[in-house]
Amino acid sequence: MIKISSLTKYFGKIQALDNLNLEIKKGELLGLIGPNGAGKTTAIRIISCILQPDQGQVMVGGYDVQENPLEVKSMIGYLPEEPNLYERFRAYDLLKYFGELYGVPSGELESRIEELLELVGMKARAQHRINTFSKGLRQRIGIARALIHDPDIIIFDEPTMGLDPATSLVIRDFIESLKGDKTILMCTHYMDEADALCDRVTILNQGQILDMGSPQELKSKIHGDIILNVSLNDPSQVNLADFENMEMVEKFTLKEDKLMLSLQSRRDISRIIEFLGPNLKAVQTKEPTLEDVFIQNVANLNK
Amino acid sequence: MSSWTITKWELKNTLHNRKFILIFFLQLVVLLMMVLFFSSFMEGIESEEGISLTPSLNQFASLDIYDPQNILINQLNPEILEINSNKIDIALNRLEGGDVTGVLILPSSDDFNLEEIKPVPVNLYIDYEDPKRSVIKDEVSTAQNKASSLISERWINDLTPQQEVSQPQIQEETQGEALPLQLINKVMTAVLLFLPLFLFGNLIVDSIVGEKERKTGEILIAMPLSRSNIILGKSMAVIITMALQVALWMVLMILAGYSIENPGLVYLIVVTTALPIVGLTSIIAAFSKNYKEAGIGITFAYVAIIGFLIVPALAYISQQGRYVSASTMTLAIKVFSGEPLSPGDIIVPFTSLLLISLISYYISIWLFKRDDIVFGPRPGILRLLFEFATLNKVVNYFKK
Numbered sequence: 001m002i003k004i005s006s007l008t009k010y011f012g013k014i015q016a017l018d019n020l021n022l023e024i025k026k027g028e029l030l031g032l033i034g035p036n037g038a039g040k041t042t043a044i045r046i047i048s049c050i051l052q053p054d055q056g057q058v059m060v061g062g063y064d065v066q067e068n069p070l071e072v073k074s075m076i077g078y079l080p081e082e083p084n085l086y087e088r089f090r091a092y093d094l095l096k097y098f099g100e101l102y103g104v105p106s107g108e109l110e111s112r113i114e115e116l117l118e119l120v121g122m123k124a125r126a127q128h129r130i131n132t133f134s135k136g137l138r139q140r141i142g143i144a145r146a147l148i149h150d151p152d153i154i155i156f157d158e159p160t161m162g163l164d165p166a167t168s169l170v171i172r173d174f175i176e177s178l179k180g181d182k183t184i185l186m187c188t189h190y191m192d193e194a195d196a197l198c199d200r201v202t203i204l205n206q207g208q209i210l211d212m213g214s215p216q217e218l219k220s221k222i223h224g225d226i227i228l229n230v231s232l233n234d235p236s237q238v239n240l241a242d243f244e245n246m247e248m249v250e251k252f253t254l255k256e257d258k259l260m261l262s263l264q265s266r267r268d269i270s271r272i273i274e275f276l277g278p279n280l281k282a283v284q285t286k287e288p289t290l291e292d293v294f295i296q297n298v299a300n301l302n303k
Numbered sequence: 304m305s306s307w308t309i310t311k312w313e314l315k316n317t318l319h320n321r322k323f324i325l326i327f328f329l330q331l332v333v334l335l336m337m338v339l340f341f342s343s344f345m346e347g348i349e350s351e352e353g354i355s356l357t358p359s360l361n362q363f364a365s366l367d368i369y370d371p372q373n374i375l376i377n378q379l380n381p382e383i384l385e386i387n388s389n390k391i392d393i394a395l396n397r398l399e400g401g402d403v404t405g406v407l408i409l410p411s412s413d414d415f416n417l418e419e420i421k422p423v424p425v426n427l428y429i430d431y432e433d434p435k436r437s438v439i440k441d442e443v444s445t446a447q448n449k450a451s452s453l454i455s456e457r458w459i460n461d462l463t464p465q466q467e468v469s470q471p472q473i474q475e476e477t478q479g480e481a482l483p484l485q486l487i488n489k490v491m492t493a494v495l496l497f498l499p500l501f502l503f504g505n506l507i508v509d510s511i512v513g514e515k516e517r518k519t520g521e522i523l524i525a526m527p528l529s530r531s532n533i534i535l536g537k538s539m540a541v542i543i544t545m546a547l548q549v550a551l552w553m554v555l556m557i558l559a560g561y562s563i564e565n566p567g568l569v570y571l572i573v574v575t576t577a578l579p580i581v582g583l584t585s586i587i588a589a590f591s592k593n594y595k596e597a598g599i600g601i602t603f604a605y606v607a608i609i610g611f612l613i614v615p616a617l618a619y620i621s622q623q624g625r626y627v628s629a630s631t632m633t634l635a636i637k638v639f640s641g642e643p644l645s646p647g648d649i650i651v652p653f654t655s656l657l658l659i660s661l662i663s664y665y666i667s668i669w670l671f672k673r674d675d676i677v678f679g680p681r682p683g684i685l686r687l688l689f690e691f692a693t694l695n696k697v698v699n700y701f702k703k
Contacts, residue, residue, distance in 0.1 A: 011675070011678075011679070011680060012675070012680045050524050051674050051678065052674055069529075070528070071527075073525060073526060073527040073528075074527040076525070078522065080522060084518040084519045084521070084522070085519065085522075087517070088316060088320070089316075097308075098522075098526070100308045101305065101308055101309075101526040102527060103527065
């Protein structure tokens with residue numbers, strides 16, 4: 001559905017995207033994660049025809065973003081990071097305005113607005129002005145605005161940024177309900193969000209892709225199956241060279257009395273406990289998260 | 304269609320905005336006041352007394368006067384002085400008591416014969432502690448001059464033998480106004496007609512710079528419409544607002560008694576002048592990062608535009624200069640004065656109008672299409688000028 005080839009973008013002398021290649025399949029939810037300034041927003045702005053690429057090509061639904069921007073824009077519903085909406089508008093009028101700009105037939109527009117207001121739980125606030133809404137309510141209206149023309153592709157830039165946990169959950173549930181039906185590209189700083197929602201995740205840093213795959217694939221690449229956090233009675237008794245020789249241990253670190261071990265399999269836990277013997281004070285297991293993947297990737301790069 | 308959608312919603316928002324409605328009617332009130340003051344100003348000029356720019360000193364100081372022969376009393380200005388006729392002793396007592404600022408004493412017929420050719424003795428007593436004394440002195444001096452002129456004139460008339468003089472057959476023109484009045488009227492009418500264009504030109508700034516400041520521009524650019532659609536749609540909304548305002552001003556001016564011939568054509572000329580004004584303002588709006596920058600830019604631009612409109616018009620009125628027709632204000636003056644028009648009178652201003660409009664909209668769209676202008680980092684003006692002059696393309700060609 002979206003194919004990015006050798007995409008490069010500069011802002012003055014700063015290179016925001018460096019030869020980026022990416023493909024998003026129809027019906028897929030792809031997450032873009034990366035530190036600030038990684039190029040996530042620049043990439044989605046180019047896909048949405050808001051920015052123009054300096055080099056490379058972006059094809060959306062068979063259309064080139066530079067040659068057929070209007071066709072591409074018609075296929076995309078874009079929700080920017082900040083739900084900057086026209087403050088003086090009433091919620092209903094805002095959706096009507098954007099519906100008209102998207103060319104939604106006037107006969108369908110009214111029912112579409114009603115349907116979306118119902119969907120985002122804002123029907124009772126339809127005649128209220130935007131400047132009376134909290135950030136969460138604005139984000140809901142922002143989502144309704146992005147969906148007003150029933151687009152095939154939806155692009156979310158940090159959709160739950162700055163929202164309270166309850167509202168974030170509502171938004172996440174809503175995005176999840178769109179999965180499969182729509183092709184979704186989502187930028188996020190929240191790794192648990194990417195982990196829970198995305199079919200595939202792309203880690204971006206300094207305009208380049210560091211890694212890509214399903215959350216499970218990425219997690220297993222970094223830490224294996226399980227992480228063991230051990231508290232020791234006497235850290236001086238531990239010989240780290242022993243762990244280097246153990247095949248089941250993929251990674252290990254020792255900080256004061258805390259030993260962290262990344263194991264290939266859950267079955268290896270008992271062997272480690274047996275090995276440490278009475279020096280073991282407490283043990284805790286932890287599933288690897290996407291955050292670990294992200295930190296590992298970015299940390300490796302900054303070494 | 305997309306441009307029209309933008310225009311429609313911009314207009315809807317503007318006309319529903321309470322602040323805009325308030326400003327709109329305040330401007331109409333200001334116009335009415337200007338019309339009223341100007342009318343009384345013109346009446347003042349036309350009257351025999353003329354107009355005085357002196358601030359009002361109504362009954363500022365009081366003067367007791369003893370003038371049994373009425374030599375000076377009728378020449379004193381009762382609007383400035385509170386004048387009381389009194390006997391000498393009463394008047395001097397009042398001055399001593401601080402009831403009046405001055406006492407003016409002229410001779411009675413027993414003491415002085417006005418028919419004799421010799422100076423009239425005039426005594427002025429004033430309270431030197433009263434700061435109003437200078438007004439008394441000035442007014443008495445003015446009255447003395449007037450009286451002196453009248454007396455001299457009477458003597459000269461008495462000395463000249465009366466002759467029957469046959470009057471030449473001159474028919475006095477009683478219709479129309481004197482030439483200076485016509486000029487003042489024309490300039491004022493033209494200024495009032497074109498003024499609305501400068502009052503609402505800044506709407507385009509709010510419309511474009513506001514999108515940047517409120518960061519709503521990003522979602523607008525993501526809509527399936529080109530950036531030229533956005534600029535043209537917003538500009539059209541401002542031009543329609545201006546057209547509405549010009550129409551109201553014209554109606555009010557006509558109701559107030561202004562003589563505007565061919566009002567339809569005059570209206571068309573004024574509204575067409577809005578095209579380049581909005582175009583030039585949209586260049587500033589497209590380039591500016593914020594309202595402050597835009598405000599500074601607009602000040603410069605409007606000075607240039609006003610110069611372009613008014614200078615040729617004034618040159619035309621004073622019948623100087625050969626290129627006076629370049630301004631649409633000149634054309635409007637000719638049209639509302641009912642003067643005959645040559646093809647050049649129409650072609651020259653409309654061609655310049657069209658050219659400036661095309662260039663200004665081209666530049667504003669060119670600027671708004673640039674990512675670095677809309678999202679930053681914004682290049683300097685010199686670099687933009689260099690790129691606009693396509694010199695950048697030449698450099699890139701040789702780089703390749």
